[in-house]
Amino acid sequence: LRQWPAEHLAAMALPISRFSLCGMAVYTAGNMIGTGTHQTLIALAQQGCGNLLWLNFLLAGLLVTLSAYPLLHLYSEFPANTCLQDASMRGLGGFWGSLVSFINGQLVTIELIFAVTMQASFFGSCAAALLSGDVLLSKGLSLGMLGIIYATYRKSGALFTANIAWVLGFVELCTVGLLVLSSPMGFFAGSPLRPPSVLVDFSQTEIGKFPSGIHVAIFAYGGFPGMIHAGDLVENPRRNVPMGILCACMMTTCCYVFLSASVLLIAEPADIATFQNGFDSLKSILPGPMLAVISCTVLSSVANNIMENSLVIIENMRHMTAAAQDGRTLSLPDFLFCGADTLTFGAIGILTAFKEYIGLGVLGDAIDFALIIQFLIFAVLSMANFHSASQKTAGILGPGISAAANLLLGSWHFCHSSAKPMLVLAGLVFLPLLLRIFAEHEGGRFLNKKDK
Numbered sequence: 001l002r003q004w005p006a007e008h009l010a011a012m013a014l015p016i017s018r019f020s021l022c023g024m025a026v027y028t029a030g031n032m033i034g035t036g037t038h039q040t041l042i043a044l045a046q047q048g049c050g051n052l053l054w055l056n057f058l059l060a061g062l063l064v065t066l067s068a069y070p071l072l073h074l075y076s077e078f079p080a081n082t083c084l085q086d087a088s089m090r091g092l093g094g095f096w097g098s099l100v101s102f103i104n105g106q107l108v109t110i111e112l113i114f115a116v117t118m119q120a121s122f123f124g125s126c127a128a129a130l131l132s133g134d135v136l137l138s139k140g141l142s143l144g145m146l147g148i149i150y151a152t153y154r155k156s157g158a159l160f161t162a163n164i165a166w167v168l169g170f171v172e173l174c175t176v177g178l179l180v181l182s183s184p185m186g187f188f189a190g191s192p193l194r195p196p197s198v199l200v201d202f203s204q205t206e207i208g209k210f211p212s213g214i215h216v217a218i219f220a221y222g223g224f225p226g227m228i229h230a231g232d233l234v235e236n237p238r239r240n241v242p243m244g245i246l247c248a249c250m251m252t253t254c255c256y257v258f259l260s261a262s263v264l265l266i267a268e269p270a271d272i273a274t275f276q277n278g279f280d281s282l283k284s285i286l287p288g289p290m291l292a293v294i295s296c297t298v299l300s301s302v303a304n305n306i307m308e309n310s311l312v313i314i315e316n317m318r319h320m321t322a323a324a325q326d327g328r329t330l331s332l333p334d335f336l337f338c339g340a341d342t343l344t345f346g347a348i349g350i351l352t353a354f355k356e357y358i359g360l361g362v363l364g365d366a367i368d369f370a371l372i373i374q375f376l377i378f379a380v381l382s383m384a385n386f387h388s389a390s391q392k393t394a395g396i397l398g399p400g401i402s403a404a405a406n407l408l409l410g411s412w413h414f415c416h417s418s419a420k421p422m423l424v425l426a427g428l429v430f431l432p433l434l435l436r437i438f439a440e441h442e443g444g445r446f447l448n449k450k451d452k
Contacts, residue, residue, distance in 0.1 A: 024244025030169020031223030050204030060217035061253025067375035070382030079238035091384030168304035226312035366421035379403035
């Protein structure tokens with residue numbers, strides 16, 4: 001990566017440094033608590049979760065935190081950005097290790113390219129709305145923002161880009177914190193509040209849809225699996241990467257539960273379902289101009305998510321193209337004409353420009369399912385990499401419970417979902433592998449004919 005000269009970096013106000021444990025926790029939480037916070041809050045209200053939508057956030061957060069727990073063991077054994085790949089090969093060996101490593105890498109790429117495309121489109125829509133622009137302006141702003149982030153990465157490197165994302169993430173956490181304090185602010189502003197007893201009122205909750213609400217809420221926690229690739233950005237990664245991820249999961253769970261409970265004390269679930277974003281709950285509390293400024297911070301949240309997720313995609317794709325050199329038989333082909341960074345931003349740019357024509361939204365349901373598959377992979381790899389019977393006896397409980405819980409939720413979701421997004425996801429995961437096998441087969445036939 002090309003870096004700016006040290007004297008240029010020293011002259012800048014932003015301190016360019018690797019993250020401590022606290023910094024890693026904030027960096028990961030900033031990725032988790034993004035635009036998905038507003039979208040998930042509104043989606044849960046629309047799906048009939050009623051006054052118990054805070055409980056959906058709590059149960060989903062407990063599951064996600066439990067799913068992150070195996071990373072403590074895995075990263076202590078394999079303290080590198082290739083942690084999961086190395087754990088797959090040693091724990092499962094040969095073909096199965098290579099297959100699990102390939103599937104996990106593909107899921108990371110698909111999930112995050114989908115997320116970044118949606119986030120870039122959301123950025124353009126919000127910015128165009130502020131400028132009273134049309135669809136063409138929205139596309140231009142989306143692509144312009146992607147171009148700025150790509151140029152920043154190419155000019156200054158991953159660490160500089162990550163530090164900018166950290167600052168934007170910190171701002172995001174502060175503004176989302178206003179939603180946590182929305183009911184106390186409403187109380188002091190003299191706004192009428194709903195009684196706390198409504199938080200345990202089942203009357204507006206469709207119990208049959210409650211498990212679906214847990215699954216929807218998991219989307220709001222979706223940023224942490226890719227953070228396993230952030231080792232180069234962190235001091236003492238063996239300790240700070242897994243602990244930072246685990247701390248971020250706990251911090252995010254608390255934030256979501258208090259946020260949703262606080263908003264429910266101000267607004268009815270039916271009103272929340274009509275919000276444009278969570279800040280609409282502050283309309284009766286804050287002056288219009290101040291609320292408009294706060295609402296604009298949604299744009300910085302989007303930029304933060306795009307930066308962090310793009311860095312993960314680039315790092316993941318580099319490892320997947322180098323897989324053959326590491327002894328894994330399943331890998332992506334080398335990109336002959338461009339690097340992983342150019343390919344990443346190019347693919348996101350094309351998908352953003354033609355999102356409405358491609359029908360990318362069909363993947364939405366499958367993306368949540370892909371997260372559950374990843375959580376299951378974490379647990380399986382942790383159990384497969386205990387070295388002795390005593391280690392298995394002492395350490396298998398956490399990963400075992402995590403595997404069982406994700407298997408149960410994943411099975412329920414699979415049985416209640418449409419087959420189309422699942423088939424599309426499976427195709428995207430294995431298509432590059434099939435193309436590589438086909439290319440190698442045809443290449444071999446061509447060489448044989450040439451020899452004859």
